Amino acid sequence: MKLNRLALRHYRNYGEVNLSTQGRVNIFIGNNAQGKTNLLEAIYVLALTKSHRTSKDRELIAWNEDKAVLHGEIERKYGECKLDLLLSAQGKKAKLNGLEQRKLSDYVGGLNVVMFAPEDLEIVKGSPGVRRRFLDMEIAQVEPSYLHNLLQYQKVLNQRNQLLKQPNASKQSALLEVWNEQFVTYGTKIMQKRQSFIEKLEKWASAIHAGIAGGKEKLQLHYKASLDVEDFTNGTILFDRFMIKLTQAKEQEFRRGTTLVGPHRDDLTLSLDGREVHAYGSQGQQRTAALSLKLAEIELIAEEVGEYPVLLLDDVLSELDRHRQTQLIETFQDKVQTFITTTGVESVDLSRWQDAAFFHVENGQVTVDKR
Ligand SMILES: Nc1ncnc2c1ncn2[C@@H]1O[C@H](COP(=O)(O)OP(=O)(O)OP(=O)(O)O)[C@@H](O)[C@H]1O
Numbered sequence: 453m454k455l456n457r458l459a460l461r462h463y464r465n466y467g468e469v470n471l472s473t474q475g476r477v478n479i480f481i482g483n484n485a486q487g488k489t490n491l492l493e494a495i496y497v498l499a500l501t502k503s504h505r506t507s508k509d510r511e512l513i514a515w516n517e518d519k520a521v522l523h524g525e526i527e528r529k530y531g532e533c534k535l536d537l538l539l540s541a542q543g544k545k546a547k548l549n550g551l552e553q554r555k556l557s558d559y560v561g562g563l564n565v566v567m568f569a570p571e572d573l574e575i576v577k578g579s580p581g582v583r584r585r586f587l588d589m590e591i592a593q594v595e596p597s598y599l600h601n602l603l604q605y606q607k608v609l610n611q612r613n614q615l616l617k618q619p620n621a622s623k624q625s626a627l628l629e630v631w632n633e634q635f636v637t638y639g640t641k642i643m644q645k646r647q648s649f650i651e652k653l654e655k656w657a658s659a660i661h662a663g664i665a666g667g668k669e670k671l672q673l674h675y676k677a678s679l680d681v682e683d684f685t686n687g688t689i690l691f692d693r694f695m696i697k698l699t700q701a702k703e704q705e706f707r708r709g710t711t712l713v714g715p716h717r718d719d720l721t722l723s724l725d726g727r728e729v730h731a732y733g734s735q736g737q738q739r740t741a742a743l744s745l746k747l748a749e750i751e752l753i754a755e756e757v758g759e760y761p762v763l764l765l766d767d768v769l770s771e772l773d774r775h776r777q778t779q780l781i782e783t784f785q786d787k788v789q790t791f792i793t794t795t796g797v798e799s800v801d802l803s804r805w806q807d808a809a810f811f812h813v814e815n816g817q818v819t820v821d822k823r
Pocket residue numbers: 463464465466482483484485486487488489490491510511512513514515767795
């Protein structure tokens with residue numbers, strides 16, 4: 453797929469932008485703090501309705517403005533797709549081909565993206581919350597119903613937690629039991645999807661990792677669910693096990709005032725030859741693992757959706773050594789539309805990118821850079 457046009461109004465430090473993307477590779481060059489990341493972030497938000505770096509939508513709207521508007525035209529295998537997203541203090545409004553979508557899960561998927569950003573290393577090094585966010589964003593792209601289940605789960609989780617925080621919570625045990633049914637139903641679906649996604653991602657990630665690292669070590673992914681279950685395929689068994697564990701945790705939940713069991717406490721572990729990369733990996737091994745995971749995502753989306761996603765490389769090429777840069781470029785340059793930001797062409801070996809268009813970014817303005 454290809455993003456042919458991007459228009460923004462009052463997004464971050466942009467007033468108005470109307471951009472026709474030119475080649476397969478679009479390179480945005482500019483000094484620090486001019487709006488390069490904001491531009492790639494806007495493409496990400498257009499696709500997923502959420503930013504990769506903040507959960508506060510208010511930050512995405514330009515200062516002194518009360519709403520931001522994003523518009524994109526995407527060329528897909530089956531025809532053109534138009535996306536419109538409005539962000540405001542009242543919430544989001546999303547239109548797919550001109551029609552407002554009541555559920556965001558019906559909008560997400562019109563444009564698929566994979567973002568490489570300096571923070572990616574956090575997927576390996578950071579807290580479980582970072583990995584859960586990574587999983588959620590990626591699964592939602594390929595599986596619209598996942599986002600719906602996740603939003604419903606979070607709603608019930610918040611209700612549960614509010615009740616558990618109250619001083620007389622244990623007196624409302626009956627109400628809690630009513631919610632448990634929904635909580636476990638949505639939670640079971642989330643766990644099943646996470647498990648099957650991780651399994652597929654591992655297949656790609658370990659092959660890609662072997663290619664980059666020269667086959668010296670084996671990268672493995674493991675779903676660490678808060679339930680001690682091996683087989684996630686049988687929804688009925690999973691539901692029962694989840695319900696039993698939740699019931700067992702009841703007294704402790706009243707004491708601690710929060711929900712102790714469920715996919716909001718899951719994690720994903722990455723290991724090399726059986727050792728956790730998080731704890732034992734060198735800086736280089738951690739970087740390679742993070743890169744492999746992201747590259748795997750591209751292949752997985754292509755497999756699930758039937759088209760390659762759009763690739764967003766935010767200031768990451770200069771962080772990779774030549775070997776990894778070449779790996780990235782050569783793998784995707786003929787099949788994936790790519791947007792790259794960089795402070796200077798010197799730090800990056802751009803000669804390898806064919807069919808590249810250059811743009812200059814300065815103080816929230818984007819101009820075509822003819823070279
Ligand atoms: N909501 C907002 N409204 C207006 N300006 C904003 C908003 N959020 C961020 N900015 C401004 O955007 C600029 C940062 O842009 P961005 O993060 O895209 O920089 P960049 O060009 O990628 O720089 P670097 O190369 O340092 O990463 C800063 O000047 C910041 O003050």
